[in-house]
Amino acid sequence: MLNSLKKSFNIVKENPFITLYFVLYLIILFLIIPILIAGRNIFISMILGVLILLLTCAFISGWFNMIKTSVVSFKENKTPEEKFEEAVKLKNDFFCGVSEYILPVITGAVAITALFYFHSYLSDLIFGKIDAVIYELGKYANDTEALKNYFVSLPNSTWELIFKKSIFSYAVCSLISLFFLYWGASLYLNKNCSKNPFLAMGDAIKFMFKNFFQTVAAFILLVIINFALMTFQALFVQNVIISFITMILRIYFAAYMIVLIFDLYEANEPTCAQIADNSDNGTDSIGENCPLN
Secondary structure, eight states: OHHHHHHHHHHHHHOHHHHHHHHHHHHHHHHHHHHHHHOOOHHHHHHHHHHHHHHHHHHHHHHHHHHHHHHHTOOSSOOHHHHHHHHHHHHHHHHHHHHHHHHHHHHHHHHHHHHHHHHHHHHHHHHOOOHHHHHHHHHTTTOHHHHHHHHHHSOHHHHHHHHHHHHHHHHHHHHHHHHTTTHHHHHHHOTTOOOOHHHHHHHHHHHHHHTHHHHHHHHHHHHHHHHHHHHHHHHTTTOHHHHHHHHHHHHHHHHHHHHHHHHHHHHHSOOHHHHHHHHTOOOOTTSSSOOOO
């Protein structure tokens, strides 16, 4: 795992397009979301919601393909010219990934999102709903003082319900995230070269149990670092310089996190790329044409 931690850091450092494409995606997302929130027309809001879903799935399709290429083709002691050439060629892998994986990614994203929604339904079924509280919070969103007074006025029974639902949601969402931590890596790197998102889900869970302690250690490490960055940013939210630096660190960390997950999978499981190389039937994953998977 230590080798993967170091290797993933070097991959992100030597392939700036991985982070650059992520930043471009976030910029587009931040331009669309305010329109969605402010929109009063349900029909337009639905269109924008679907657009965000398709945009996100298209980005993930290409971005994960870039990361797969960078992990599989990584080697140490490359010349600066080789590093630059491979980093530039990654842009071709992005568009190849969109064309090849957009449908599997959409299917998998919908299935995993449905699990998160089901957990919310299950929480309401077990503990009860807090729709009235959520509605009131929306009314006081722009009035800090009124919001504080509303929180103070909540009875202990309501706080107890909120606490139980929060603990339940955190536990279930953590388990779902842990079980499907390697879903993207499996979809792109599985030894059968399959693009079936449901087979990738099963393979991700199987891989997680085969490498349970390593997976849990990596998961806890990523959660702790992400929580530390979020807390640091929240503490210094009024300091523009520190907030900006923390935001940049969180962006790099998000890219590093996905690269690490792909590398842990690639380091512990026979992959499609390795089988193709061994049989001499594959093509260079950073070539000018889309790779044949």
